[in-house]
Amino acid sequence: MNLYLDFNNGLGEQSLSSLLPHFKVQSFTPDSPGIERETVKIPRISGLVLPQHPRDVVFKERSIKVEILLNSIIAENFYQYRRELYALLVKPYPYYISTDLLPNLRFLVTCDGSFSIPKEKQKNQTSFTVDFNNISGLAESKSTSLTKQNFQGEYWSPGMNIQMRDDLEYTFKNRKRFQVYNTGDAYINPMQHDYNVTLRAKGKNVTIINHTSGEKLKIEHELKKSQPVTFIKQYTVINNKAVKTSGRLPGLDVGMNDFEIQNTDDFEITFDTRFYYA
Structure with a gap:
């Protein structure tokens, strides 16, 4: 498994393993999507009334937890590698992350650095979790509607609601x-x-x-x-x-x-x- 980062700097997606080879992704866990809806309680009406049209219901931001292993090989490198990861991930602006387990989706995130990488004595490797905030509350397709929707290329994947037809027009x-x-x-x-x-x-x-x-x-x-x-x-x-x-x-x-x-x-x-x- 790998983590891909796109900082909107013209370099496109770059893998964490190519940028910092001593870090290895172990898991990628988005929270379930969260919905924020309006509800109304009306006398003599059972339950809740939903006054909003479904298109007016909004998705809340959600957490994406990425577990990463750092193996510094020797103790002297641990502190430098840790600092490099902090500098890479903690940015004042949002950027995109993705994983090869969901190859054609990306998530708009911020990372405000609310994590740490402790070093245990006599150990040169440790696992830790980075908590990203998916600020849009949704994943988005890496490709757009102008890319033909089928499984023949590398742009769409199962689970993306691709239809069994090849004639959709935009x-x-x-x-x-x-x-x-x-x-x-x-x-x-x-x-x-x-x-x-x-x-x-x-x-x-x-x-x-x-x-x-x-x-x-x-x-x-x-x-x-x-x-x-x-x-x-x-x-x-x-x-x-x-x-x-x-x-x-x-x-x-x-x-x-x-x-x-x-x-x-x-x-x-x-x-x-x-x-x-x-």
């Missing part, structure tokens, strides 16, 4: 009605997740509707096909400038989402998104 051209499949376990929120939609269209008041979620966005601007429209959280952007809209970009419910594009006959839209897993 780019649509001049099709008023189409379906977008969310392979993950959680609603994809444009405000939070790595969800990139690009639209090229000709028309005025072009509207994007997700009939599954009931969400829609109307772009109150005359669009030209030569100008790509992108979406950054709640903003709709053309040429690095936000344009007027009503509503917001629809997210993706779990499973199949029925979309419609209105007020244009000449368009192309692409959904480039990661998927999120419990």
Whole structure:
């Protein structure tokens, strides 16, 4: 087993064993996902009432415990190796960790250093546990929707809800009605997740509707096909400038989402998104 680290520094994933060869991962244990939901107690109604739609329920942060063995061979190296691991893992910013036991998933974490590596007398090796905080509460796919979903390559794995079909589409051209499949376990929120939609269209008041979620966005601007429209959280952007809209970009419910594009006959839209897993 190995632990992989991605610090978003352009170097990509690097294994702990290649960075610090005297450390060996022994176990990788995420806590179960935790849900935070609203409940209401109503007189003369049994139990609790759940007022939220499932897409409005949020996942709480969770702990990922990684047990590691340090073998310094000789006592003089123990203290230096320990310091190197502290410097490697304890960062002021979040980063991604993954393991080859879950090869196509990664977890966004922080590590604030609430662990220690004690040295016992006469011993040059010891096991210890690093407690990472999975701040998003979910794992995410390393690949995006633009990578074909099948088991023929090395990008998707069993347990990631891959369908027994090879025709899922995430780019649509001049099709008023189409379906977008969310392979993950959680609603994809444009405000939070790595969800990139690009639209090229000709028309005025072009509207994007997700009939599954009931969400829609109307772009109150005359669009030209030569100008790509992108979406950054709640903003709709053309040429690095936000344009007027009503509503917001629809997210993706779990499973199949029925979309419609209105007020244009000449368009192309692409959904480039990661998927999120419990």
